[in-house]
Amino acid sequence: MSYWARRVSGAALVLGMVLALNFALFRMMPGDPVTSVMDPDFSPEARERLRQVYGLDRPLYAQFALYVKSTLSFDFGVSFLTGRPVADELRSRVPNTAALLGTSLLLSASLGTWLGMKAALRRGSLLERCVLWSGALSFSFPSFFVQLVLLMALASALPLFPLRGSLSVPPPEGGWGFALDYVHHLALPVLSLTLLGFGGWAIYVRNLAVKVMGEDFILMARARGLPRRRILLGHVFRTMLPTLLTLLLMSLPGVVSGAVITETVFSLHGVGRFLLEAVTGHDYPAAGAAFFLLSLLTVACNLLADLLYSVVDPRVRLDRSAR
């Protein structure tokens, strides 16, 4: 099997697992979907009709096939709580979540990489100690706690940022005013996620850079009299790049999980909070759809990272046996 066939089939397997899990989980939830939408006084005939409308009278495998088909065509059914199509509800939320996660991941990764490289270059300095500490702290501080403290300090006590929501109510007129308002609301969540994320990156990059800088080929490059900058970028950083991409890939599920908490704390209009509301409200179609979307996001990013990986590290494209 070629490299790409293996990668894509792996991603498809994960997606299949997610679908099956989704189907099983939300069907095992307490409460029949039918009982949640109807009055207990309905006649048995009406109940039966409702079950037919929802397709609950068919055998389980047929339900599953139907479920897979409709999910893959992004038809998530109608929300039990709002009565509107779930796809419509989600469409307005996906860009918000993508903006939040994308910006914060980019910021924390670049800040962390920069600080980590600096720390590796200045072993034993104050900066290095700060990086090590910030890494340890970011692993043990619950994200929602840091965010709550930031919210209380910078939005409640010192009203620099809005307390809740993705936009002001009502949103300001005009393109620029709208964009500015959006950024203003997104600033604190992104700041908090960056603060929480960069420490882990920095500590990892520092450890990796220290290891690579001890290798013989760096000594050789230095002996050849190459400029320092070129050694750092062309040799040290180039060697680290594939590993950093793997790290990015490994951190994605956690980042997606973080969206649920961040959007809850800041009351953002995003997929994560939608999922929470759906789970607590026993809204199965909505919860299933949000879960599927979050998983799809993860799987898609995994594939993308694989693609980048094969570009920066040509060795992985070779078959394992050939290597």
Place this chain on the structure above:
Amino acid sequence: MKGLARRWGFWCLVVLTIAAILGERLFAASPGDQVAAPFSKPIWLGRYLPPTMELRLTADSPSATLDWRYSPPSGLSLRVEGPAGETGRFVELVRPGSPPLRLAPVREGFAADGRDIAFKRSLGLPPFKDASAHLFPERGEYVLSLTDGPSFEGSVVVRLEGGRYGLLGTDQRGRDAAALFVTGIRVSLIVGLFAALLATLLGTSLGLAAGYLGGWVDAVLMRTVDLLLSIPLLPVLMALAALWGRGLWQLALILSVFSWMGTARTVRSLILSLRDAPYIEGLRGLGASSGYILRRHLLPETFPVLLATMTLGVPGAILSEAGLSFLGLSDPRVISWGRMLHEAHSFGAFAAGAWWLLIPPGTGISILCLAFLDVGKHLEETADPRLRRART
């Protein structure tokens, strides 16, 4: 084990465990009881706010003097306890610069609250005015006393609700935040330790199987590990917590089912490196069975590493539990740190500026996690002394 006593994390865990075992016994009231006005400040904050006071008047000591140096109390209640019968006596309040005011009759079972309209009317107050602000308008010396009359055995309890209470103030329901904080330690410890223990057991057995048996068992298990690692964890946990119920033990079980992967990988690689070691080959040559080799030789080799991975796994479980509780997916009757933060976030602690409901549980979680990380790092260094040299 000698170096453990020199780690701050170890002593921190000892102190927290003792606090968790003592729990609510450290406090007079049960942590679920209302003890003071909602969002009372900590006692060491805001000296102009009155603390909560309780005065007891009996037939033997019929009067009490109150040196009032604060703004008006936020609430006032009065009740007659014990056998009093019909005494014909009254509770009187002497205010600075005004005539004595008859508050209430001393009659068995009598109770009144500053918010009752009937009580306000009996004092001649308009129904919408705050009784406590009217009765304690300014600073000065107040005297509460019983008028003369026949002796009786019960007592009259006058309670003035203050604006500050206890070490850490109170929450939105007027519960003692310090008692909640101490009670919350137990949940974090139980869930963290139990989930980490289960995950280690699961990870060890699956890792042993994958590493020693190899072949398709190894392939299937490692694929499963990759799969579980690439699914966003929190949404699954949320669904499962809503599905399986929200009890502590269920939560620990759910957490462990989704956190055994790291241990399995570690154990597998360790077993792979040991499997073909000459002494294992020798054992096999002597006719030892697989079970015997696994149990008596390979498993003990993994113990030091396992102890370290287990300790390092506790913070993850604690943070996951806190996250789920913060999202409101835990049992509302179980007091935990995550639950405290959830209630602070959803029930108006922000509007009240009640930071004392936010900082203690959050730092509690962090300190507990850091302590486990510290001890775990020590255990890791003991298991693999190379790490210690690399650190310097």
